[in-house]
Amino acid sequence: MANQNLDILFNPKNIALIGASANPSKWGYLILLNILKGNYRGLIHPINPKEKTILGIQCYPTINDIPGSVDVAMITTPAKVVPPLIDECGKKGVPFIIVVTSDFSETGHEGAKLEREVVARAKKYGIRIVGPNTMGIFSAKPTLHALMPPVMPLHGPVSMFSQSGNVGVQMLAWGFDEGVGFEKFVSSGNEGDLNCVDYVEYFGQDKDTKVILAYLEGIDPDIRFKASIKEVSKKKPIFVFKGGRTNVGGKAAASHSGSMAGESRIFKGALRQAGMLEVLTSQALMDCAKTFSHYPLPKGNRIGILTRGGGWGVITADSCEENDLVVPPLPDELIKKYDKILPKYWSRGNPVDMVAAIANDPFLECLEILANWDGIDAILALGAAERGFKFPHDPGVKEPKELVDTLHSILQFIESKKNDRSNTLEGIRSLVDSSGKPIIMVSIGTDASHKSYLEEYGIVSFPTPERAVRVLTQMCNYQKFLNSRE
Amino acid sequence: MANQNLDILFNPKNIALIGASANPSKWGYLILLNILKGNYRGLIHPINPKEKTILGIQCYPTINDIPGSVDVAMITTPAKVVPPLIDECGKKGVPFIIVVTSDFSETGHEGAKLEREVVARAKKYGIRIVGPNTMGIFSAKPTLHALMPPVMPLHGPVSMFSQSGNVGVQMLAWGFDEGVGFEKFVSSGNEGDLNCVDYVEYFGQDKDTKVILAYLEGIDPDIRFKASIKEVSKKKPIFVFKGGRTNVGGKAAASHSGSMAGESRIFKGALRQAGMLEVLTSQALMDCAKTFSHYPLPKGNRIGILTRGGGWGVITADSCEENDLVVPPLPDELIKKYDKILPKYWSRGNPVDMVAAIANDPFLECLEILANWDGIDAILALGAAERGFKFPHDPGVKEPKELVDTLHSILQFIESKKNDRSNTLEGIRSLVDSSGKPIIMVSIGTDASHKSYLEEYGIVSFPTPERAVRVLTQMCNYQKFLNSRE
Numbered sequence: 001m002a003n004q005n006l007d008i009l010f011n012p013k014n015i016a017l018i019g020a021s022a023n024p025s026k027w028g029y030l031i032l033l034n035i036l037k038g039n040y041r042g043l044i045h046p047i048n049p050k051e052k053t054i055l056g057i058q059c060y061p062t063i064n065d066i067p068g069s070v071d072v073a074m075i076t077t078p079a080k081v082v083p084p085l086i087d088e089c090g091k092k093g094v095p096f097i098i099v100v101t102s103d104f105s106e107t108g109h110e111g112a113k114l115e116r117e118v119v120a121r122a123k124k125y126g127i128r129i130v131g132p133n134t135m136g137i138f139s140a141k142p143t144l145h146a147l148m149p150p151v152m153p154l155h156g157p158v159s160m161f162s163q164s165g166n167v168g169v170q171m172l173a174w175g176f177d178e179g180v181g182f183e184k185f186v187s188s189g190n191e192g193d194l195n196c197v198d199y200v201e202y203f204g205q206d207k208d209t210k211v212i213l214a215y216l217e218g219i220d221p222d223i224r225f226k227a228s229i230k231e232v233s234k235k236k237p238i239f240v241f242k243g244g245r246t247n248v249g250g251k252a253a254a255s256h257s258g259s260m261a262g263e264s265r266i267f268k269g270a271l272r273q274a275g276m277l278e279v280l281t282s283q284a285l286m287d288c289a290k291t292f293s294h295y296p297l298p299k300g301n302r303i304g305i306l307t308r309g310g311g312w313g314v315i316t317a318d319s320c321e322e323n324d325l326v327v328p329p330l331p332d333e334l335i336k337k338y339d340k341i342l343p344k345y346w347s348r349g350n351p352v353d354m355v356a357a358i359a360n361d362p363f364l365e366c367l368e369i370l371a372n373w374d375g376i377d378a379i380l381a382l383g384a385a386e387r388g389f390k391f392p393h394d395p396g397v398k399e400p401k402e403l404v405d406t407l408h409s410i411l412q413f414i415e416s417k418k419n420d421r422s423n424t425l426e427g428i429r430s431l432v433d434s435s436g437k438p439i440i441m442v443s444i445g446t447d448a449s450h451k452s453y454l455e456e457y458g459i460v461s462f463p464t465p466e467r468a469v470r471v472l473t474q475m476c477n478y479q480k481f482l483n484s485r486e
Numbered sequence: 487m488a489n490q491n492l493d494i495l496f497n498p499k500n501i502a503l504i505g506a507s508a509n510p511s512k513w514g515y516l517i518l519l520n521i522l523k524g525n526y527r528g529l530i531h532p533i534n535p536k537e538k539t540i541l542g543i544q545c546y547p548t549i550n551d552i553p554g555s556v557d558v559a560m561i562t563t564p565a566k567v568v569p570p571l572i573d574e575c576g577k578k579g580v581p582f583i584i585v586v587t588s589d590f591s592e593t594g595h596e597g598a599k600l601e602r603e604v605v606a607r608a609k610k611y612g613i614r615i616v617g618p619n620t621m622g623i624f625s626a627k628p629t630l631h632a633l634m635p636p637v638m639p640l641h642g643p644v645s646m647f648s649q650s651g652n653v654g655v656q657m658l659a660w661g662f663d664e665g666v667g668f669e670k671f672v673s674s675g676n677e678g679d680l681n682c683v684d685y686v687e688y689f690g691q692d693k694d695t696k697v698i699l700a701y702l703e704g705i706d707p708d709i710r711f712k713a714s715i716k717e718v719s720k721k722k723p724i725f726v727f728k729g730g731r732t733n734v735g736g737k738a739a740a741s742h743s744g745s746m747a748g749e750s751r752i753f754k755g756a757l758r759q760a761g762m763l764e765v766l767t768s769q770a771l772m773d774c775a776k777t778f779s780h781y782p783l784p785k786g787n788r789i790g791i792l793t794r795g796g797g798w799g800v801i802t803a804d805s806c807e808e809n810d811l812v813v814p815p816l817p818d819e820l821i822k823k824y825d826k827i828l829p830k831y832w833s834r835g836n837p838v839d840m841v842a843a844i845a846n847d848p849f850l851e852c853l854e855i856l857a858n859w860d861g862i863d864a865i866l867a868l869g870a871a872e873r874g875f876k877f878p879h880d881p882g883v884k885e886p887k888e889l890v891d892t893l894h895s896i897l898q899f900i901e902s903k904k905n906d907r908s909n910t911l912e913g914i915r916s917l918v919d920s921s922g923k924p925i926i927m928v929s930i931g932t933d934a935s936h937k938s939y940l941e942e943y944g945i946v947s948f949p950t951p952e953r954a955v956r957v958l959t960q961m962c963n964y965q966k967f968l969n970s971r972e
Binding site for chain 1: 588589592593648649650651652653654656659660662663664701703727729730731732733734735737738739741742767768769794795796797798799800801803804805806807808813831833834835837839930931932933934949950951952953
């Protein structure tokens with residue numbers, strides 16, 4: 001496949017920043033700051049004829065003055081001086097230029113003309129262009145944060161290209177909250193030269209990328225995006241979040257990235273056939289990235305549900321059925337097993353409702369029975385990590401001594417339970433590994449613990465059963481697509 | 487309207503806990519602990535013939551031994567001794583009994599028979615029963631946490647009844663994470679006597695309740711629930727989350743709360759006509775509670791969108807159109823106003839895309855123009871509260887002195903910006919009040935800040951535009967229902 005040479009773009013040994021500035025309210029300053037603060041492993045050369053150093057780093061008047069070679073030049077100057085700078089880069093032998101500068105095709109005919117001029121000059125020298133009108137790139141291996149906003153993503157196996165810089169970088173920042181790590185990212189901007197085909201093919205053959213995300217507003221019908229999706233989807237999942245699906249959204253997209261309205265239905269139909277996994281909300285894009293990068297795919301769509309509370313089991317079963325997932329009945333042999341360890345009023349069915357119990361918690365034991373049952377392909381485990389006791393202390397209230405003593409012993413009890421919980425969480429992860437089935441945890445509430453379940457235990461966990469079901473549906477869809485290709 | 491007398495149930499001056507226990511693994515202990523730790527303003531009397539005190543509180547052998555009157559008795563004993571206890575309570579003149587005990591109609595014919603017996607005996611004395619098989623009640627005014635799990639909800643104008651105790655109490659706990667406060671809550675259990683009609687009517691006329699939530703699995707077709715919904719919906723919104731919507735969910739509900747499968751469609755159709763607001767996910771229930779308890783309703787469905795990033799504007803516009811909300815074009819007069827304060831490449835349309843700018847942030851000014859425009863009824867404001875700079879410090883990396891100095895001055899800059907942000911947030915809230923239009927903020931990411939926006943500034947904020955749109959759709963639906971009643 002082509003474009004293996006984007007390796008240099010994402011792993012440059014040295015970068016020139018043309019338009020570097022000593023003024024903190026300029027992008028040429030903030031990008032340099034991000035690169036430095038991100039501890040970039042290569043060399044960064046600010047280009048500015050008026051400064052000797054910026055942020056302690058030696059400046060050069062022009063790119064030609066840099067003693068060694070340059071793998072990537074990044075340009076933040078005004079648009080009209082970009083064409084001659086392309087020539088300078090060409091003479092220096094720079095293979096990639098990231099044109100951050102805006103005021104090109106996104107702003108009208110004049111800008112479009114200038115953009116064609118820039119791309120044509122670059123072509124003469126064999127230079128490939130990212131952008132123009134891009135927010136930059138990120139790459140985990142060289143810890144390269146060549147981005148306008150000061151975002152420092154976590155590292156992980158997810159790579160993304162985005163036709164909106166803002167949507168892209170906010171996904172990186174949001175990933176930080178969710179524990180979702182990124183490998184490579186590019187804000188593809190106006191795609192004057194390098195476009196979504198190049199990025200999807202490159203991420204497709206990149207061994208460090210396991211999951212591909214894309215935010216798209218429009219696709220040039222002449223480029224072979226569908227063929228690339230078809231090829232890459234066989235190897236790894238590609239999630240596409242399409243902006244401009246409706247008339248009014250399409251109009252907004254036209255003024256934003258210049259994409260064409262009304263193409264949405266054709267776009268979707270073709271790409272779905274090719275194996276693209278479409279997501280319809282920003283949250284779904286994040287949730288899929290998280291789950292697909294940590295869990296094996298289910299072999300089919302039969303779901304086992306384990307719950308501590310009947311109502312949540314009902315809600316989860318509804319959500320499964322509404323998404324064409326099957327919640328099969330338990331065979332007698334499993335019911336007998338559960339009869340031995342659960343209180344007499346357990347549900348005797350799937351969902352397996354353990355019925356609230358304070359002590360002697362057989363959660364992991366119940367989960368193991370379900371995981372080893374060959375009648376299901378995936379598990380939704382509700383309430384594995386129960387909330388701690390939350391007794392806010394009101395210093396204005398005098399409490400009886402016995403109550404204070406009791407609370408003290410309860411706190412000790414909770415402390416001792418932490419080990420149990422840790423054992424449960426470790427147990428769940430090893431059941432994922434031994435059974436090869438995804439076990440998605442649901443723990444109601446939006447506190448920060450979901451991130452720690454992922455980072456400390458490798459467990460995918462969501463605050464609502466509906467989000468867990470939605471991601472499981474995507475997993476089943478992708479497995480079905482893979483099966484159809486065999 | 488009837489059932490004003492539930493006032494005593496939710497505002498008891500004294501409670502007897504029959505089945506109180508000194509054993510920390512018994513519900514009769516944990517409920518007492520919750521009541522004490524919640525700083526209940528009335529008197530609580532544990533009933534236990536074998537103990538002199540529990541948790542420092544004097545015990546009585548029987549309810550008859552309590553010197554004063556008893557407003558509410560709570561029973562946690564085994565099922566078979568409940569009937570004679572009802573007689574004891576009847577002789578004492580107790581008006582309400584909360585039967586926590588399970589093993590009644592939810593477990594089969596025998597249990598159902600016992601439940602009928604309990605209800606019949608209570609009726610003889612004019613006692614009203616909550617449950618059986620309930621997790622208890624919560625009430626903000628007397629700070630009464632008569633609940634099995636140790637949940638301490640925030641106080642606010644939302645009241646809820648839930649046919650699943652677990653779903654209900656987890657909503658209370660989740661509300662804590664989201665800043666959503668509750669006024670009254672009841673886990674309605676098997677609804678052997680008091681049922682959803684009683685609760686919806688009581689909450690309907692309760693002046694401290696602004697928003698009603700309900701989790702329902704089944705409704706007895708003989709009771710006049712529809713009529714109650716119709717009456718109460720005129721005054722305040724009632725959100726219903728229905729469990730058992732599907733065959734498999736319905737089967738799970740049947741084994742859980744004994745509700746009938748297959749009734750779901752009829753149920754929904756009738757209740758929608760009566761003004762019920764149906765939500766389809768647990769997250770939507772929480773989001774509606776949050777928004778309706780803090781914001782005025784929009785007068786119509788015309789939405790203004792303000793954004794800092796074009797892509798998010800596109801995504802939001804798509805989501806509006808997909809939910810039948812209108813995103814009207816800007817009139818020339820507004821375009822002229824924005825031309826004066828925005829960079830030349832702003833979108834010149836709705837969504838108003840301010841285009842990324844580092845300094846001189848006119849966010850509030852732009853929002854005010856939109857809020858004062860009579861062409862829209864509500865606003866979605868994206869990116870008002872931008873993320874702070876997140877530069878994780880790596881102590882293993884030696885940084886150039888100039889970089890360290892710069893970061894120091896940037897941190898000072900951020901500190902100075904906090905005031906700006908605080909001004910912006912205060913400005914948004916006063917625009918909500920002055921314009922009477924809901925301005926829902928979207929701030930991408932799942933960090934804890936959404937709670938503080940609500941608690942500190944009274945601003946409703948969501949981590950994704952799609953969730954903001956979903957709740958706005960419900961607001962428009964409810965306003966439309968109210969208009970149709972006039």
